[in-house]
Amino acid sequence: MPTPGTSALVVTLPSAVVLLETAAAVDPGLVRPGLPPHVTALYPFLPADRLTERIDAEVRQLASEFPQTDVPLTDLVTAPGFVAAAAPALQPLADAVCDHWPGVPPYGGRFGPHPPAHLTIALGGTDEQRAEAADRARAALPLTALADTLHLVVLTEQGWQLRVSANLGMPAR
DSSP, X not given: OOOTTOEEEEEEOGGGHHHHHHHHHHOGGGSOTTSOSEEEEESSOSOGGGOOHHHHHHHHHHHHTSOOEEEEEOOEEEETTEEEEEOGGGHXXXXXXXXXXXXXXXXXXXXXXXXXXXXXXXXXXXXXXXXXXXXXXXXXXXXXXXXXXXXXXXXXXXXXXXXXXXXXXXXXX
């Protein structure tokens, strides 16, 4: 579980909420609180005390280089303790974010320098709970969600807080 001061770069996909709702219907503990459905571009990102206006500007610049895009969610990915929807349409953005900050390995380096872009549906729980969550999510697929914003969020004692929202494909300001 992340600790306060942790930050992340995410692309929210609010219209994919039905996927999280399917998991929460099995057990609310399968869904991580505090963020809407999202694809992570880089987690953990920099500690909050290292975030600066220059970093904010770099996030905005990177976002400006990628257009808004429809993200087809068609395939489930399952692994021990994990159910997700693959989001390959966001792989180029996630790769560019990781390449921009090569000293910040995604997921602490556990999945290599360019982990597959995905929307986490369920995390933890029992094998049976994840299997049921996967079955319910599969029934909600395919769906397409619009990716239009890259967000820099920071975990505080009160939960995830927005630091920067950068519209995809819009000139950095």
